[in-house]
Amino acid sequence: MLVAARAVVTAKVGAAGAQEWEDRWHAEAGFRRHIRVLTAVWGAGFALDAVVRVVLAQTLPIDAVPLVTGLQWVVVLGVLFGFHVLYSGSRAGSAVERARPDRRPRPRARHRGALPAHGVAGR
Template identity: 55%
Template sequence: MSTTDTSRQATAADRTPQQKRAALRRHLLMQLILEVILPLGGYYALRAAGVNPWLALIAPGLLIAGILAYRVVRQRRVDAMALFTLSLIVVGTVMTVVTGDPRTLMVRDSWIFGVLGLWVLATLLTQRPFMRIAARAIVTVKIGEEGYRQWDARWDNDSRFRVHLRLLTAVWGTAFVVDAVIRILLAYTLPIDAIPLVSTVQWLVVLAALIAFQNFYVTRHGLKV
């Protein structure tokens, strides 16, 4: 490890609560831009310009994929959530190219989120439940890589820590599955141009509820960094 890397980790670990919150806000803002503003805004902007639904869905996804790939190369670290978003884009694009149906692309996230939910629930049977993996990005943003390793080390010697992460994993997995079922039904019944907006709004409501619950839970049980 270089002197620069060591200094960066020490700085991250020594951040004040205000600096940690600021770092988290920047991280969440970037996620909001990549996962909501660019795909939704791009779709409706292109549709307003007369672009067909198929291309209006594909183009923002390719832009987002490029940004995510650049961030992976720059940070020299594969973020689990970034990898998941890239997978959504690639799978959805392939499905649409094969079928030629824009509705298939619109429902892609729902099907994949359903599969993801089942996978999240399946990780409960392993030593690396989903929340233990997903927490890395946020914990690292707030207190650095070394801080994350210390946080994660609690898994080996704190049974309550394991119970808490498994419970949070179960909540997120169940929410993904239920949300996917609802969005699939909406995607096959709503007018095609209404699907992106309604689907995004519904997911934001579910996500806000999940984040509010998680913030309350991790604060109450001493998991917050």
């Protein structure tokens, strides 16, 4: 998954971002675990898809197989992408966002009615 994701990261944030992913792979056990879980889930999803397709091809009438397996493909991709987004979003920020070399800390939201940092409102 890291190899496949490298192209996406490079396209989104550039070569520096892809290099940061490489560096994180070597330095952060949590990052490696995250990529490995995603890889395992995608691999298991496609393996299960293949088994179900064989069973469907053996049991359904021949005319029904293309329609059913086409719909199955949409469902499998939807579930895998849904898991991917939920799992990646459950981490502290997006891995692609963290890989941006020009990232700046996001400003913290102030409570309503709070004074500005310099202490006087309206200046």
